[in-house]
Amino acid sequence: MSKKRQRHRQSCNTNPGNTTPASNSPPTKNSPPDSDKTFTRISTKKLPAFPNAVSTKPKTFVQGGGGKRKRWECKSFIYEEDTETGNVEKYRKSDKKHIGEFDPMTGEQTKPPNRKRKLKD
Numbered sequence: 773m774s775k776k777r778q779r780h781r782q783s784c785n786t787n788p789g790n791t792t793p794a795s796n797s798p799p800t801k802n803s804p805p806d807s808d809k810t811f812t813r814i815s816t817k818k819l820p821a822f823p824n825a826v827s828t829k830p831k832t833f834v835q836g837g838g839g840k841r842k843r844w845e846c847k848s849f850i851y852e853e854d855t856e857t858g859n860v861e862k863y864r865k866s867d868k869k870h871i872g873e874f875d876p877m878t879g880e881q882t883k884p885p886n887r888k889r890k891l892k893d
Contacts, residue, residue: 819844819860821879825851832891850891857882863891 817827824847830840832852842853850863854873859882862871868891873883 819851819876821874821876822846822849822851822860825849852891859883861889868892 819825822844825844826846828843828845830843832841832843833839834841834855838855841855844851844860845865848865849871850865850868851860851874852863853859853876854861857873858876859873860876862874863869864871870886870889872881872885874881
């Protein structure tokens with residue numbers, strides 16, 4: 773390997789400034805972009821903020837590979853886990869349009885609806 777390539781590899785693998793990773797393990801695709809922000813993955817069959825939502829079979833693929841997104845359904849809405857932020861995306865069941873992003877523990881809306889986003893069932 774050439775010296776130029778070795779320097780490039782070393783510069784790509786180092787952290788800029790005084791930032792250090794949160795743990796000794798390298799970051800994964802599902803880790804949040806900012807190490808200061810921490811979130812808990814949704815590991816329950818029920819969503820605390822949406823008690824009527826029931827866990828169902830996952831259908832939507834995770835962008836960049838890695839399986840399918842966890843999914844919950846209730847009478848008129850579909851909820852899917854956002855693995856980047858740890859929040860839940862909410863969609864209308866009738867027309868599959870995006871309602872917004874919500875905190876799974878409190879139910880507070882964290883992002884507004886994205887009109888371009890729609891489920892492909």
